[in-house]
Amino acid sequence: MTENPSPATRTVTLTDVARLAGVSISTASKALNGRAQVKAQTRERVLHAAEQLNFQPNALAQGLLAGRSGTVGLLTSDLEGRFSIPVLMGAEDAFGAGRVSVFLCDARGDAIREQHHLQALLSRRVDGLIVVGSRPDPRSSIARNLPVPVVYAYQQSTHPEDFSLVVDNVGGGRLAIEHLVATGRRRIAHISGDPTYGATMDRAKGAKAALEDAGLELVGGEPLFGTWTEAWGRGATRVLLSQHPDVDAIFCGSDQIARGALDALREAGRDIPHDVAVIGFDNWEVLVMNSRPNLSSIDMNLEKLGQIAANKLFAAIDGQKLEGGVETVPCRLVPRESTTPFA
Amino acid sequence: MTENPSPATRTVTLTDVARLAGVSISTASKALNGRAQVKAQTRERVLHAAEQLNFQPNALAQGLLAGRSGTVGLLTSDLEGRFSIPVLMGAEDAFGAGRVSVFLCDARGDAIREQHHLQALLSRRVDGLIVVGSRPDPRSSIARNLPVPVVYAYQQSTHPEDFSLVVDNVGGGRLAIEHLVATGRRRIAHISGDPTYGATMDRAKGAKAALEDAGLELVGGEPLFGTWTEAWGRGATRVLLSQHPDVDAIFCGSDQIARGALDALREAGRDIPHDVAVIGFDNWEVLVMNSRPNLSSIDMNLEKLGQIAANKLFAAIDGQKLEGGVETVPCRLVPRESTTPFA
C-alpha cells in the first residue's frame, strides 16, 4: 500500500471555507446558498474563499439531509442495442448537465441482475427510475410499490398502474405508406421482420390502414415476414419481383431489410426510385447514409422519447401524480433519394 | 402539489429495523454487517427484521461516513458513437453489479459541458473517473490535481502524468496483413479513411511493417486515403482495379470502406474471396454480418479495454499508485468468409 502521492488535493469542506473566510460554518453556508440574511461584504469574503479552495459542496451530505439525492437510475437491458442509447441521451439532455446525475445500469437482459441493480439504485436513494427495454414488446413490472416513481421507456410495462412511453409503430407504418402514396405510388408491398414482435405487426397494421384510406391494398395481399437482415430483404425482394413484377414501391420494416431490397432491385435492373421506391424504418445513420441511393426512412424519435420520459419523471419527483397507462411518441418521416428523385 | 399517494412506501432506516428487532441501532448495524461480536440469535432477529421491512442501507449516509461513495464517473464525448458503449459495458462489467455504481455523463464534445459534468461528479464524491474519448487522437487533460484517480480510455491524454489505455492500432494493421499473407495473398492494397486521424496512420504503419517482414510491399506503394464511407470504398476500389488489376487482397481501414470495396469488386465480376480477399476494421456487427460474403475484420476489443480501465481505476482507488503513461490493448482477428473460403 503506497501512500497516495500527488493526485490527492484533500477534499475541502465547508469548514475549510468558513475558517479561511473567518466566519462560522452556518454563515458560510448561507452566503454560498444565496440566503438573504448576510452582509454583502461577508458574502464576498466567503465566495472568494470558496473559489480559492475550489470548494465543492458534498452532495452526499446534502442529499442525506434533503431526503433526495438529485440522481436518477437508468436501467437498460441492451446497451449494445441501438435503442437504449438515444433514449438515454434524450434523458440526459432533459435532466440538464449537473442538476441531476444519471446512474446507468445494464441488466444484460437478466432478471436477476436487474433486481440486483434495482436494489443498488434504491440503496443509493435515486429520486426516480427510467426503465428502458430491449425490444418493443411489453414486459412485467420491475417491482411494485417502489418508494420512487418509475417511467418505462420504449418497452411498455404490462401492469396497468405503470406509466409507459413507447414508439407509435402504427403511426410509423401509416407515415411510410402515406409518403409513398403522396409521391404517386400505387402498387406497394411490405417486407418486414420477425412477426412475433408486436412492433412488426403494429407497423403492418398502420400500413394497411393507410392503404385502405387511399383505396389501395398491399401488393400480394399480405406482408412478407422474415428476419431483420439484409439477406431476407434481398430474398424477399426477389420473390416479390417474380410474383408481382409491377410493384412500384416497397415499405421495409427495417433499414437492414431495406438495404437488402435496394441491392436486389438494382441487381434486377430496376432503377430506384424511378421504377421502384423504397422506404425503411429506424433511420439508422450508418445504413441510410451509405445506401445507393440514400434511404428514406421512418425515425422513431427515440431521443425525444427519452426527453419526454425524463420530464415525466421530473414532474413525478416533484410530487405530481404519475398516472398509469401508455403514451406514444409519434414517428417522423425522413425522406431521401430512395423515394423522391431530386434530379 | 398533490400528495404522493400510493407509490410511497416510506423509506425504512436502520432505526426501524433496530426497533422491530428490539435492539439498539449499533447492534443492528453490527448484525447486518457481519461483525463478530453479536450473538447468533440476535443476528437472526435483526436479519429477519431487515428482510421483513425490506431494509436498504442508505448509501449516502454510508458514503458520507466512509469517505468514499462507491461510485465512479464515466465521462464520455460520443454516446451516439460506437466506441463509448463497449468501453462503458466493459467497465460496468468489471465493477460488478451493485458493488460500484456508474454515473454516466455525455459532454457532447463540448469542453464547457465537460467541466460542468466534472464538477457535478466531484460534488457527488465519485471515487474515480474514466474518460472515454470520441476519437482515437490525444486530448488534453480533463483537469490537473484532481482528488480522485482518472483513467483515460480509447482516447489518450496528452499529459505525461495521466494514465491512458488505448487501442493498439499498429498491431491491428499488422494483424490484418499477417492474416492475408498467411492465407496466401501477395498483392495487397490498403484503402483507408481520414489521414488526419492518428489511428489511420497507425494502422497503415502496422500494415507496412508486416508487409516488410514478409518481403512484400503495398500494391500501389501507398495506401489510398479518403473518408470513412462506403462510397469511398467503392470509388477507391474501382481506381485500384483499373490501375492494379492483379491485386489479390484489400485491407480496408474500416468496415464501411470494406463494404464499399465488396460491392465494387462484385460489380467488377471479381469473386470474393477467391479472386480478391477483403478484410475490414472495427468488426461492426451490423456491417460484417450483412455483407456478401460475411466480412473478416479486426476487432478493437473495446469491451476488454473498458474492463481493464475499470480494473486499473479500482486498483488506484484502493491506494495503488497510478503511473502516468500509455498502455495499449491488442486487437483481435475475426476471420470470416471474405478472406477464407469455407467451402
Add this chain to the structure above:
DNA sequence: TTGTACGCGTTATCAC
C-alpha cells in the same frame, strides 16, 4: 454480548 456517544458535511431553526 450489547448499548451509548460521537462524527461524517451539510442545511434549517433559533438564539444572540
Add this chain to the structure above:
DNA sequence: GTGATAACGCGTACAA
C-alpha cells in the same frame, strides 16, 4: 447579520 445547535442515517470506538 451572525453563530451555536440539531438534525439526516450510518459505522465504530468505547463503556457497560
